[in-house]
Amino acid sequence: QVQLVESGGGLVQAGGSLGLSCAASGSTRSIDTIGWFRQPPSKEREFVAAITWRAGNTYSADSVKGRFTISRDRAKNTVLLQMNNLAPEDTAVYYCAVVAWGIGNHGIYSSRSYDYWGQGTQVTVSS
Numbered sequence: 001q002v003q004l005v006e007s008g009g010g011l012v013q014a015g016g017s018l019g020l021s022c023a024a025s026g027s028t029r030s031i032d033t034i035g036w037f038r039q040p041p042s043k044e045r046e047f048v049a050a051i052t053w054r055a056g057n058t059y060s061a062d063s064v065k066g067r068f069t070i071s072r073d074r075a076k077n078t079v080l081l082q083m084n085n086l087a088p089e090d091t092a093v094y095y096c097a098v099v100a101w102g103i104g105n106h107g108i109y110s111s112r113s114y115d116y117w118g119q120g121t122q123v124t125v126s127s
């Protein structure tokens with residue numbers, strides 16, 4: 001199993017920046033991809049960004065391209081999500097998640113592909 005702990009959430013004004021961190025532990029050899037999802041108030045969980053663990057290929061939702069950057073530090077088993085130019089619509093609980101042993105049929109953008117999840121961290125952007 002893989003354990004995930006997110007940190008770095010908080011309150012920020014529109015136009016500001018925040019960095020989220022996701023630290024993985026446990027069976028980290030099984031990690032194929034680490035992704036970030038978010039769940040805005042009263043909405044469904046949605047894909048934000050993902051990075052493949054070995055190659056470092058990145059994927060982002062259209063809504064965050066040009067503003068959010070995902071990166072990894074394999075030595076520290078950590079993934080970072082740098083969020084710039086934040087807007088009120090970015091307000092959500094942000095979750096990191098791991099695909100273990102390979103992406104299945106659902107693809108990298110679907111939450112159904114992810115096997116392990118963190119507890120989430122709240123990001124609130126005020127207008």
